[in-house]
Amino acid sequence: MNRYTSFQQHLGQQLEDIRAAGLYKYERIITTPQDAHIRVAQGNGAGEREVLNLCANNYLGLAENPEVVAAAHAALDRWGYGLSSVRFICGTQQLHKQLEAKLSEFLGTEDTILYSSCFDANGGLFETLLGPEDAIISDELNHASIIDGVRLCKAQRYRYKNNDLADLEAKLREAAEKGVRFKMIATDGVFSMDGYIANLRGICDLADQYGALVMVDDSHAVGFMGRTGRGTHEHCEVMGRVDILTGTLGKALGGASGGYTSGRKEIIELLRQRSRPYLFSNTLAPSIAGASLQVLELLSASTTLRDKLEANTRFFREAISSVGFTILPGTHPIVPIMLGDAPLAQRLATAMLARGVYVVGFFYPVVPEGKARIRTQISAAHSREDLEKAVQAFAEAKRELGI
Secondary structure, eight states: OOTTHHHHHHHHHHHHHHHHTTOOOOOOOBOSOSSSEEEEEOSTTOOEEEEEEOSOSOTTSOTTOHHHHHHHHHHHHHHOSOOSSOHHHHOOOHHHHHHHHHHHHHHTOSEEEEESOHHHHHHTTHHHHOOTTSEEEEETTOOHHHHHHHHHSOSEEEEEOTTOHHHHHHHHHHHHHTTOSOEEEEEESEETTTTEEOOHHHHHHHHHHHTEEEEEEOTTTTTTSSTTSOOHHHHTTOTTTOSEEEEESSSSSOSSOOEEEEEOHHHHHHHHHHOHHHHSSOOOOHHHHHHHHHHHHHHHHOOHHHHHHHHHHHHHHHHHHHTTOOBOOSSSSEEEEEEEOHHHHHHHHHHHHHTTEEOOEEOTTSSOTTOEEEEEEOOTTOOHHHHHHHHHHHHHHHHHHTO
16 A cells, blocks of 8 residues: 555545535635736636625735835836845845834834744744743634744743633733743734724733733734724724734735734844744745835825725625624624524625625634634725625625525
């Protein structure tokens, strides 16, 4: 027997079980740039069709913004395709230092370090800063990258109920009674599956009371949350009180890739010395760095895009509720339409695509069992007519499926 045969059969059975449970994830092929309207391949040689895109992280519609694209072209021409190196060897260009400085200015922090992704930023954070004599108190709904980063660290681990300050305080008190050296509270600024916003003011108050550091992953907020789009720390009026901010350049800030950690000067300096994803991963591509600088210039000059996103979100939340769907409450452009059943989420997504609206069903293990949903995401690139069309399509699909 081939040495792979047994393992192949094992994997095949797992994949068949996933399909049988209605949990298999299919990837649709987009044949155009990312935007509010895209074309997707229909498969089996059936060509492609244009659809309204209601499930991208392109919150500000900047993924295909002409000024951003032009800045990427200019950086490509001026700085080249890539560095073929890590930062401390020969992979640091002026462009990278300019972007780090601009991010620090935008976020109101002391210093910033770039990573290949926010997943890497979170993966290289905790292990670098904390040891067995320390404690991490982490929200139960934190992103997988925080969870994996915490697993790499030898610090003592505590998990508190989502956005539950009483449970957070209980865990802080428990860690303090054990005599830990340093305590760090870790939370998403916005919880990506629900659109809930962390109570950062309450978290910072508890951190002050118990002498803890505060770390926030603001990937689903930076660029549009807060009065000038700085993120949840501006939205919650705690700028200057959060010690560590991590985030991505791959959502509102242009939609490409790359991430960062921003915060206290000494924290960032130590990450440059010891954070493994930074020390052992290639530098962020110059074209992305150049485009990201242009994004920050646009956002610093005007709040027009964040204001339109806010208005679009308010309209869609009210309209989708009015046709009888249950959504999770909130103000964020992540608008989860709750269904409970994974196969039903798949069928609704298929029915929506037939009506020219591209959405995706979310189910276990991306969300807890019994919490299946369609996670819609609103963009500043959507017109009012786009959103009206989407609501009408949802209403028709609801009747068709008997939801």
